[in-house]
Amino acid sequence: MMFRAFSGGDTFIVVIVGVVAFALGVWGYWDCSFTFVPDPADATKLKPYYSDEANCHVQSGWHVLLATFSLLKFSGFDFTILRKPPWPPDPWQLIIAQYALPGITIFAGIGATLKVFYE
Numbered sequence: 001m002m003f004r005a006f007s008g009g010d011t012f013i014v015v016i017v018g019v020v021a022f023a024l025g026v027w028g029y030w031d032c033s034f035t036f037v038p039d040p041a042d043a044t045k046l047k048p049y050y051s052d053e054a055n056c057h058v059q060s061g062w063h064v065l066l067a068t069f070s071l072l073k074f075s076g077f078d079f080t081i082l083r084k085p086p087w088p089p090d091p092w093q094l095i096i097a098q099y100a101l102p103g104i105t106i107f108a109g110i111g112a113t114l115k116v117f118y119e
Contacts (some may be wrong), residue, residue, distance in 0.1 A: 014108045021100035025068035028079075028094030032056035033064065049088060055079075056090055074102035 032054060036046035050057055056079060058067050079090040079098050 010111070014104065014111065017100070018104045018108065021097055021104055022068060024093040025071050025097035025101060026064055028091040028097055029056060029058055029064040029067050030061075031091040031093065033058045051087065054087070054090075056094055068097070068101075071098055071101045072105055 032050045033056070035049040037049045039045040039047045048057075056067075058064055079094045081089040081092065081095060083089045
């Protein structure tokens with residue numbers, strides 16, 4: 001009975017949407033942390049596009065994964081495209097992932113619960 005609860009095509013779609021949302025989170029944190037642009041003062045040097053103080057900036061690839069998992073909490077993040085002029089907007093991937101990851105988690109949890117109890 002338990003194995004029948006997760007045999008539908010809708011489970012496949014939820015997993016695909018979850019994987020895409022997670023990939024957007026990884027891509028967004030990677031973009032924020034490891035994108036460099038030429039320094040206006042010295043064209044031979046590169047400087048980070050985002051500030052080290054940006055809330056999307058992490059230190060390594062491992063931290064990118066951990067930060068992406070932390071998006072599941074649905075709290076503490078305010079990624080937005082509308083930053084004040086000295087700060088660049090947050091990556092669009094993070095803006096989507098901060099809502100998609102918790103949303104798909106809640107949707108999958110409710111859907112699995114309903115399938116188990118109503119089938």
